[in-house]
Each structure stands twice: as structure tokens, then as C-alpha cells.
Amino acid sequence: MDLSLLLTDVPTLVVVIVGVPAVLGAYILGGEFLVRRLPDRARGSVRPWIWVAPALFFVTAFLVAPAIGTVFTSFQSHGGDWIGLTNYQRQLVDFPNGGAWIAIRNNLYWLVLYTLFVLFFGLLLAVLFDRVPYESVVKSLIFMPMAISAVALGVIWKFMFWYQPADAPQTGTLNAIVVNVFHQAPKTWLTDPNVNNFALIAAAIWGITGFSMVILSAALKGIPADLLEAARVDGAGEITIFRRVIFPLMMPTVVVVGTTLVIFALKAFDIVYVMTAGNFGTDVLANRMYKLLYQADNPGGASAVAIILLLAVIPVLIFNLRQFRAVEARR
Amino acid sequence: MTAEAAARVGVSHTARFSPAWVAERLQGAVLHVAVISLTVAWMVPAAGLLISSFRHFTDINQSGWWTALAPPYNFTLENYVQVLQSSNMGQSLFNSFMITIPATLIPVTIAAFAAYAFAWMKFPGRDWIFLALVGLLAVPLQLSFIPVLKVFVSIGLVVQNWGFVGVWLAHTGYGLPFSIYLLANFFRALPSDLFESAEIDGAGTLTVFFRIVLPLSVPAIASLVIFQFLWIWNDLLVALIYVGGTKSVAPLTVTLANLTNSLGQGYNLLTAAAFISMIIPLVVFLSLQRYFVRGILAGSVKG
Numbered sequence: 001m002d003l004s005l006l007l008t009d010v011p012t013l014v015v016v017i018v019g020v021p022a023v024l025g026a027y028i029l030g031g032e033f034l035v036r037r038l039p040d041r042a043r044g045s046v047r048p049w050i051w052v053a054p055a056l057f058f059v060t061a062f063l064v065a066p067a068i069g070t071v072f073t074s075f076q077s078h079g080g081d082w083i084g085l086t087n088y089q090r091q092l093v094d095f096p097n098g099g100a101w102i103a104i105r106n107n108l109y110w111l112v113l114y115t116l117f118v119l120f121f122g123l124l125l126a127v128l129f130d131r132v133p134y135e136s137v138v139k140s141l142i143f144m145p146m147a148i149s150a151v152a153l154g155v156i157w158k159f160m161f162w163y164q165p166a167d168a169p170q171t172g173t174l175n176a177i178v179v180n181v182f183h184q185a186p187k188t189w190l191t192d193p194n195v196n197n198f199a200l201i202a203a204a205i206w207g208i209t210g211f212s213m214v215i216l217s218a219a220l221k222g223i224p225a226d227l228l229e230a231a232r233v234d235g236a237g238e239i240t241i242f243r244r245v246i247f248p249l250m251m252p253t254v255v256v257v258g259t260t261l262v263i264f265a266l267k268a269f270d271i272v273y274v275m276t277a278g279n280f281g282t283d284v285l286a287n288r289m290y291k292l293l294y295q296a297d298n299p300g301g302a303s304a305v306a307i308i309l310l311l312a313v314i315p316v317l318i319f320n321l322r323q324f325r326a327v328e329a330r331r
Numbered sequence: 332m333t334a335e336a337a338a339r340v341g342v343s344h345t346a347r348f349s350p351a352w353v354a355e356r357l358q359g360a361v362l363h364v365a366v367i368s369l370t371v372a373w374m375v376p377a378a379g380l381l382i383s384s385f386r387h388f389t390d391i392n393q394s395g396w397w398t399a400l401a402p403p404y405n406f407t408l409e410n411y412v413q414v415l416q417s418s419n420m421g422q423s424l425f426n427s428f429m430i431t432i433p434a435t436l437i438p439v440t441i442a443a444f445a446a447y448a449f450a451w452m453k454f455p456g457r458d459w460i461f462l463a464l465v466g467l468l469a470v471p472l473q474l475s476f477i478p479v480l481k482v483f484v485s486i487g488l489v490v491q492n493w494g495f496v497g498v499w500l501a502h503t504g505y506g507l508p509f510s511i512y513l514l515a516n517f518f519r520a521l522p523s524d525l526f527e528s529a530e531i532d533g534a535g536t537l538t539v540f541f542r543i544v545l546p547l548s549v550p551a552i553a554s555l556v557i558f559q560f561l562w563i564w565n566d567l568l569v570a571l572i573y574v575g576g577t578k579s580v581a582p583l584t585v586t587l588a589n590l591t592n593s594l595g596q597g598y599n600l601l602t603a604a605a606f607i608s609m610i611i612p613l614v615v616f617l618s619l620q621r622y623f624v625r626g627i628l629a630g631s632v633k634g
Contacts, residue, residue, distance in 0.1 A: 009429060012494065016433040024440050032537050047536065048454035055445035055507050056460070058438075062475055062504020063467055069478030128366050138370045140620060145377070147616035147623075148609045149565035151584045155591060155605040156380045159598070171395045173379050206376060211627060218628055263469050270567045270584075274591050289473050290571070299477050306473040317469040324465050328458075 024054065067310075074303035087304035100305055103283040107312070109197050110204075110265040110284065117205045118261050119254060122212025126220050127242065129213075139217065143210030150207065154274030157203035161189035161275075193281040200282055204271050208264065212257045219253035220246065256323070262316050266309060285309045384410055384602035391599050410603035418600070419578045420607050423586040427564055427611075430495050430574070430582050434502035435559045439552065441503065442510030447540055449511065450518035451526065461515065467508040475504075476572050483573070490573075490580050498573040505569065506559050513558075513629050517551035518544060554626030557619050561612055583608040 031050035035043050077083045091100040125142060129135045145153060162172025166185050170176040175186040189199040223246060231241045269286035272278055278287040285305055292302035346352060382396045385406040390399065399405065414420055448454070449461050479501060483489060488497045521544065529539050545552075563569075567584040574580050576589055587608050590601055616623060 009425075009494070013429060013432060016499075017436060020433065020437050021440050024444065028444060029537070032535070044452075045454065048448045048452040048457070051448035051452065052445045052454075052460075054441045055511060058441065058500070058504040059464070059467065059507050062479060062501055063470065063508070066475035066478035067470065069481075070474050073477055125369065128362065128369070131362055132366050138366060140617075141370050142373050143620075143624075144613070144616065147561060147612040149567065149584050149587075149612070151565075151567050151587045151591070152605045152608050155587065155601055156376045158591065159380050159383065159602070160376050162598075169394055171391065171393075173375065173395065173397075176395050176397075206373070209373075214624055214627060267471050267473075273567065274588050277592065286471070286473055286568070290568070293477065303477055306471065306476075309471045310474055313469050313471060317466050320469055321462060321466055324462065 027054070070303045070306050073299055074307050076300055078298065078300060083300070087300040088308075090301060091304050091308065100285065100288055100308065102281055103278075103285045103288040103305075104308070106197055106282060106284050107266060107268070110201055110268050111262060113198070113201050114204055114208075114265045114268075115258055115261040117201075118209055118212050119258055121205065121209045122216045122257065123250075123254070125209065125213045126217035127246070130217065130220055139210075139213065142213055145207045146210045148207075150204075150270030151274050153203060153207045154271050157199075157206070157271075158190070158275055160203075161199055163188045163190075190276055190282075191280045196276060196280055196282050200271055200275055203275070204268065207271075208261070212261065215257050216250060216253060219250045223249050259316050259319055259323075263313060266312050266316075285312075380602050380605060383599075384606050386410075386599070388599040391602075410599045411607070414600045414603045414607065418590060418604065419581070419586060420583070420604055422579065423581055423583045424607070424611075426495075426574075426580055427582040427584075430498055430502075430570065431560055431563045433495070433499045434506070434563045435556055437499060438503045438506035438510050439555055439559060442507055442514055442555075443545070443548075443552065444540075445507075446511045446514035446518055447544060449515040461511075464508045464511055468512065472505055472569065480572065490575065490577070495574070495580070498569065501569060501573055502563055502566075506562070510555055510559065513555050513626065514548070514551060516629065517548055521547060550622065550625065551629065553619070554622045554629060557615060557623045558626040561615060561623070564612055 028051065031047070035047050035050065038046060074087050075082060075084060077086075093099045095101050096105065125139075129138055132138070160173045161175075162170075163175060163186055164170050164172070166179075170179050170186055172186075172189075174189065178184050179186055187195060190196050227245060228241060231245050236244070267286055268284050269290070272282055272284050272287045273290070276282045278284065278291065283291075285308060289302045289305040289309070292298045292305060379396045382399055383391055385408070386396065386399055387405065387407050387409065390405065449457060483497050487493075488500075490497070525543055525547075526539055529543055534542070565584060567588060570582050570585050571588075574582065574585065576585050578586075581589070587601075587604055590604050
């Protein structure tokens, strides 16, 4: 560890920690000072723009403008010549194994399996945990993977999926079970194209279930207790109560969590990058984009993949906006 | 157990040792077995790696981690010592702090001002701009990398010249939509009488913001800070794009990912490295879990 670097960089950190709020505070104070000099009528219409201007600048500079730039890049060759749809064509040739098709297929696996299983486990755990007195402890334990990075999560699961030849002792947890309990040959979980995508998705599900559990559990607690009590008095069984009372009332929350999970599934990157680097038929769009950009030096192709990703997200985006406006209308 | 949970479990009124009482107890037992076994199963992957990280190199390669749970106990710290000496985990830990602290602070500060304007000031286009921010929550960051990189390179805002400034600014842009969304929703929920009575008393916008809104919003801001901190600390993609894997600048996630790809059989070091990378998030999480959960709830359950 290079201590000199550590010492030279800490002052930078202090300057930033003290300087940023100071500069922003001074900006707002200065803005207010100027606004007060304005005629009464103008104050109300100038002040808001001073307050939102830094935010709008950053969002425009780092999200909106670059997104538009990426659209342009996706129609250009490496040298900057306009080549129409060629980049897209290259990504979408030779269905089902050429171009980006494997990545698109895998993103679909992620979309369906990851979303459904995370919702299922989240709901199951929320309902079960709601009935035990040590709820907060078990919830914390399930939620803990949310705090760690997907990289660390990938390391944890690489170890779970570890493969040793059949004659060696199995040190990976899953293969130890496969060999010693089921008396089968050990599986190469991460390189066998029949199972590796599901192995990656399982690892991701493990990491994110706490997220859906916590939100669904909050929704569950929002269901009035007398409603459930009334159903019980009427003689409804626990399963009927879940199907007819609890589940319908939780549906809006399930939908919100579901759309968030769909976005996570489409953006899946870290776990794939760490565990297989997208090899052995496990590529996903986000990883393909990274590879095209850094390994193939193909910004046009990478941009095309990013736009394909955006197109996949757009239905969710529209749904989110409608949801938001519906909530606003009820305010 | 809260009163509500007690009501839900249904306090038993059946007589002791009657068949109904026995059936109820059995159901309860099944529930506890299900809850505890699910939780234990959920812990296995992480527990396996944690135990392995304290085992000798030769043991890790010869037997599963579960064998270490039986005597003779043979644990060691050598993996941690070795990984801290041989790889640049210490430097990476420092880099992670250097990236994360400003990249949390800057967007949260900027978002607080903007969110207040969105919540309590009137200006043309306000609702549309806010709607656009909600839309941006879903847009993949991938869409922005290439043009931003081009600009960074052309103006010399690269790690070699400016250190982490580029990645701070990028994280600011990426973190703002969520930060503004979360804070504006919170600010809006504050009772409007507060503002009106303050205005009657002649307090200016600044006074209202700094003296009333900010102090009342500490819980929301705390949630946001924790959320953003963990998000950036755990981020791999943005760090790979704007910082890269050079040893002197790589944060923990990048270093760990590089170790994963290069070590292969050297799994003993990787186990320790993974846990070193988890220490800070786990401490933050365990000590401030309440706020973190609140942030997740505020960000996801809309309205």
C-alpha cells in the first residue's frame, strides 16, 4: 500500500467534503441575494430555476444529452461515417446464435425467471415471517445480501458452484450435495450451457429477494388486521384468506416491485461479468455492450446494443410514468 | 411481538391439551421449522465463504467448508494477511472511500435544493420535468457511457489528470433522478401549514428551507445518503468505465473482480478479499438498517 498517495489524497477528500456544500450553499445564498434585487413580480419566476439549475445541468450533461449522442453513434462507423442501420444489422444477424441474439435470449430468461422467483420468494418469506415473533431477526438475515456488492455475491456463488472432477473430493456445496446425497456425477454449473444461465440467475435471486421481501412485508402490514379477523370469523382457512384477501390487496405493490425487478433483470451485468464474463452462452446485453466497447473497440456496435436495451426498457418506463401520474391524480 | 402481529397469529382461546389445541401447536411448530430452515438455507452460501476464508489453503482445496465445523478446529488468518500483503486491497479500500464519499455528498446536496423547488415552488414545466426525472429512473446507464467518455477524454478529465473527479461527476448525474424523486416526495408530504405560518412570520425561502424543511427531513436524507453510499460502494460498472483497473485507482469492486478472473485456483485469497470488500457495507447496513429499509420503501412504493 502506497502511503504517500494516501496522504496526498486525503486533503482532496476534505476539500470536497467541506467545499461542495459550501459552494452550493454560497450559490443558493448568492442566488437569493440577486433574486431579492429583482422586482416583486419576477422573484417567484426566477428563484425556482436557480434552485433546480445545478440538478438540471448534471442530469442533462450525464444522462439526457449522452443518450441522444448514443443514438447518433449507433448509426455511425468507428470513423464517424453515417452507415445507417448497419450496426443494428450486425447485432441482429443469424438468429438464433449470431450477433446479440444469445444475449437477448438470456435477458429474456433473466426477465422471466428472476422476476417471478424473486416475487415468489419475497411473498412467501413476507407471509411466513409475519407470523413469527422473531420476524425482525430473520428479515435482517435474508436482507443482508442486499448490502454487499454483486461482485462479492458472485464470489460467494462461484464457491457454491465450484466443480472438481468426479474422483476428487467435492469442495463446492452444490456438487457435494449432488455427489453425496443424489449419487450423481458432479455438474459443471458455470460452463455447462444447459444449466449455467439458471445458475447465474439463482445467484442473483438470492441477492435481491430481501428487497422484494421488505417491500411486500410492508404492504402486508398495511392490510387492516380487522379485515383478516373478519375473514377468520367467517370461517375462511389461511390459504383462502391469502388467495382472496391478502393477495388482491397486495397486488399493486407486487406490480411496483415487479416492474423494478424487470428493470434490474434487463440491466443485469455484475454477476455475469464476475462469474462467467459472458462466456459459455451466458452473455447478456449489458455485458455485451461492455465487451464491444472495451474489447472489440466498436463504439457503434456498443451503442446499438445500448439502444436495444433502451427499447426493451421503454414499456416499463411508460408503465412507471402512468403509475406515477395515477398516484399524482389521487393526491 | 407487536400487538398487530399477535392479532394476526390469532391468540388461542382453545382449552389446553384438547385436540384443537394440539393441532394448533403442531401448526405453529411447522411454521417455525419452515421459517428457520428457510433462513438457515439462505445463510448457507455466505456462511460457507466466511468459514472458508478462515481455513488453510490446503484444506480449502481438499475438503468442503462444512468439514471445518467438526473438530479438530483448524482456523487461520493467513488468507487475510496474505491478501492484504500481496494484492492491493488496502489501496482499493482507500480508493473506494475516495470515490464513494464525494459521489454521495454531491448529488444529495444538489438534490435537496432541486427537490425543494419541485415540491414547494411553482414554475412553468415543473410537472413535466419531474415526470422526465421519473422516466430517467428506468433508463439504463449504458446509454450514457460512450458520449460521456468521449467528452471526458477530449477535455482531459481522466483519472491520470484529475483523479476521481470524473467518476464523482458521473455518479452525481446518475444518482440525481432517484435522489430528487425520493426527497421531493418526502418534502411534499410535509404539512403546508408549516410553510404558510412561517411565511406569515416573514421568513424567507432560505429560512424555511434551512430552518424548517431540512431539520424535519433528516430521516429521509439519512435514508438517501445510506442508499447512495451503498450503491456507489458496490458499483462495478461505472467504476470499470470511468476509473478502470489500474492498481493505484481501482476501487474494491474492480480489484475483487480482477482477482476473480485472474486467481483461478487461488480461491483462498479470494474468500478473504470478498469479505474485506463486505466489511463497510455490512457495518453500514447493520447499524443503519432502519434508514436503509425506509429508503427502499420510499423509492419503490410510489406515492
